[in-house]
Amino acid sequence: MAAQVITISSGKGGVGKTTAVANLAVALASDGRKVVCIDGDIGLRNLDVVMGLENRIVYDIVDIIEGRCKLRQAMIRDKHYPDLYLIPAAQTRDKSAVSPSDMTRVCNDLRPDYDFILIDSPAGIERGFRNAIAAADRVLVVTNPEVSAVRDADRVVGILEAEEKGTPSLILNRLNPALVKHNDMLSAEDVLDLLGIQLIGIVPEDEAVIIGSNRGTPVVTEVKSRAGQAFRNIAKRLQGQAVPFMELEQQGGLWQSIQRLAGRK
Amino acid sequence: MNWFTTRKRSAESAKERLQLVLVHDRTDLTPAELESLKDDLLKAISRYIEIDRDAVQIGLERDGRSQRLVADIPLRNVTRRHAG
Numbered sequence: 001m002a003a004q005v006i007t008i009s010s011g012k013g014g015v016g017k018t019t020a021v022a023n024l025a026v027a028l029a030s031d032g033r034k035v036v037c038i039d040g041d042i043g044l045r046n047l048d049v050v051m052g053l054e055n056r057i058v059y060d061i062v063d064i065i066e067g068r069c070k071l072r073q074a075m076i077r078d079k080h081y082p083d084l085y086l087i088p089a090a091q092t093r094d095k096s097a098v099s100p101s102d103m104t105r106v107c108n109d110l111r112p113d114y115d116f117i118l119i120d121s122p123a124g125i126e127r128g129f130r131n132a133i134a135a136a137d138r139v140l141v142v143t144n145p146e147v148s149a150v151r152d153a154d155r156v157v158g159i160l161e162a163e164e165k166g167t168p169s170l171i172l173n174r175l176n177p178a179l180v181k182h183n184d185m186l187s188a189e190d191v192l193d194l195l196g197i198q199l200i201g202i203v204p205e206d207e208a209v210i211i212g213s214n215r216g217t218p219v220v221t222e223v224k225s226r227a228g229q230a231f232r233n234i235a236k237r238l239q240g241q242a243v244p245f246m247e248l249e250q251q252g253g254l255w256q257s258i259q260r261l262a263g264r265k
Numbered sequence: 266m267n268w269f270t271t272r273k274r275s276a277e278s279a280k281e282r283l284q285l286v287l288v289h290d291r292t293d294l295t296p297a298e299l300e301s302l303k304d305d306l307l308k309a310i311s312r313y314i315e316i317d318r319d320a321v322q323i324g325l326e327r328d329g330r331s332q333r334l335v336a337d338i339p340l341r342n343v344t345r346r347h348a349g
Contacts (some may be wrong), residue, residue, distance in 0.1 A: 196330040
């Protein structure tokens with residue numbers, strides 16, 4: 001076994017990186033893969049709460065790097081999936097506590113025993129981001145169909161190309177099909193044309209995502225959720241399966257007709 | 266209705282604005298620098314041939330993830346000038 005290291009980044013904050021990592025990790029684990037997530041946002045730890053593992057933290061990634069614990073001691077096992085682990089970020093330190101070579105070393109130690117290592121990159125394009133991409137075999141860029149998020153995503157794509165990390169794949173998050181249909185939101189085609197990279201998934205806006213985060217159970221476990229389905233599809237694509245993209249137009253049409261019925265036009 | 270037309274265009278204007286912004290971000294060239302590049306370019310060309318400055322079109326264009334500087338520089342019709 002040799003794990004694939006996948007870093008999820010975005011440039012802009014708040015576009016759904018952490019949510020994407022948590023959901024993809026759970027989806028991969030439920031497909032029977034062995035998965036480790038690493039929270040790369042030193043000082044702004046978040047992946048633990050989104051995954052519902054905040055009460056179990058004893059050691060963190062800085063403890064591993066500085067030799068205060070063994071790698072396995074800092075790995076928190078998920079409540080539902082025995083082959084899913086989290087390595088939390090340090091909360092009281094800053095990005096300078098970790099270097100790109102530290103991240104590479106931690107990932108290389110994990111590689112033989114797992115299928116996927118998912119790294120949640122911090123926002124921005126500074127040290128924390130450089131740490132997060134250091135060991136990546138593949139990078140996924142998350143963006144929203146908004147001008148600021150797309151612009152920042154483009155910067156990240158440019159840096160990845162300059163660093164010879166290859167061209168990343170795009171997760172377009174929080175797409176609102178009804179707004180796209182009204183020409184009030186950039187469409188997936190628009191964003192792809194602007195960024196010039198390949199798409200790996202479109203995640204529609206879905207209230208269930210927030211509900212999942214509130215509970216610490218990622219939405220991907222929600223069978224009926226559209227966003228959950230989108231994340232499950234992305235996880236399949238990461239495993240090399242060709243899964244067709246979801247029909248989002250349909251949902252927009254349905255939503256519109258509901259609005260029309262409700263007299264909102 | 267005015268309200269309707271402005272709403273209708275917002276995705277389009279987002280895309281148009283982003284197209285411009287991304288080209289400048291990627292080339293690290295400000296609009297002012299691009300203007301002075303155009304000036305220098307036209308000055309250099311003018312030393313050899315007479316050009317129709319008013320009809321010149323020079324701009325950055327995107328081609329997937331790469332950028333190109335595209336210039337369309339019409340030349341003045343020399344024979345007509347001589348005839349006149």
